[in-house]
Amino acid sequence: MTVPKKLLLSDLLKHNVRCENGIDHGPVITPWMHPPVHRILGFISRPSNLRLEREVWRLDQLKGINQQEVYVKGVCSVSDEQTLDRFPTLMNANVFNKSGQKIGLIADFLFEPKKGNIQYYLVSRSNPLIPGTSRWLLSIDQIIDKQPGSISCDIETFEDLPIQKASLKEEFLSKSRKWKAQFQDLTYNASDKLEGWIDDQISESDNDSYEMLNDDPSYDDWIDNLDIDSSEEFNRMNKSKKNTNSTNERDLDPWI
Structure with a gap:
């Protein structure tokens, strides 16, 4: 029977104290602490429910522990409940x-x-x-x-x-917070993907419009379809067009 390297106080409080003579000294009820240095010096047992006396054991007297009892060696110190209540402790602080x-x-x-x-x-x-x-x-x-x-x-x-x-209750609240965080992450990811898809569609439509303007042959080929041999002939065509337009305007004017 050995003593574990680390022990919870709640596990120690579940045990009865038994000495080397085989006498049951009752359950462990409270620790004997030294709060300034965060140290436990021993533990206190209650040998009887009918008497007010308490038995104080040093921690180095602890020699073994099993599922129900702790085994101690040596003689304990006997005290009373009122005196032990004055001992400093951080339990339930x-x-x-x-x-x-x-x-x-x-x-x-x-x-x-x-x-x-x-x-x-x-x-x-x-x-x-x-x-x-x-x-x-x-x-x-x-x-x-x-x-x-x-x-x-x-x-x-x-x-x-x-x-x-x-x-x-705490597990439910913790899971609820995790679900909320996951839902927010999914929402943010969906928003980012939607914005990226819209930007791609806008850029593709702009590129298609630019390509349509560059590929339209009507603007570049209208001069090629005319039978023009020189720049002088092109200028004469412009002058004749202007004269025709001015004649048409005079015909439409009711004061002339």
Whole structure:
């Protein structure tokens, strides 16, 4: 039986504590933390529901873990609930964004059982005790300030964080956002293709009109169809045409 290299606190809270003498010391109810350095020092068990005493175990006393129990070695420290409530902790602490608005609670964290270093926190919008709530991963570097019962983060909303565990509602919202983005991409692509097709049609029609003007032989061949030998004869034809036009105009004028 071994201890995993990394462990979620929520997984530890599901186990009962059993010592080397085979005595059941009750379930793990809360961690023993040192928030200034983001470290867990041990855990606290409740040996009986009828008594107020609590048993405190150091983390280095943890020797093994299975699906139902954690095995410890050595003697525990006995305390009471009122004294342990004064211990600093970040569990269920309020999470504030960089604007000072409350956006959720700390629901869980991942730690190293050998050294007790916390790797990251898991935060939720609502009460973490409600089953099926979503969890977002909050790294240590994103925490800019911490006070008893609260922390401040360098984020605006939980959408800025990677989601670790999604509820049915969050999965539906996430898929809806993806579908909306895909629909917008399809719309933009269709608009670009339509504009490109219209531009191609306009350019083709302009080219066809230009080719029709260049290929029309009536403008270039009207002189060739006339029997003109020289430029002088061409000028005489123009003069005779002008005289004919002026005569026709005088005939049509009623005052002449």
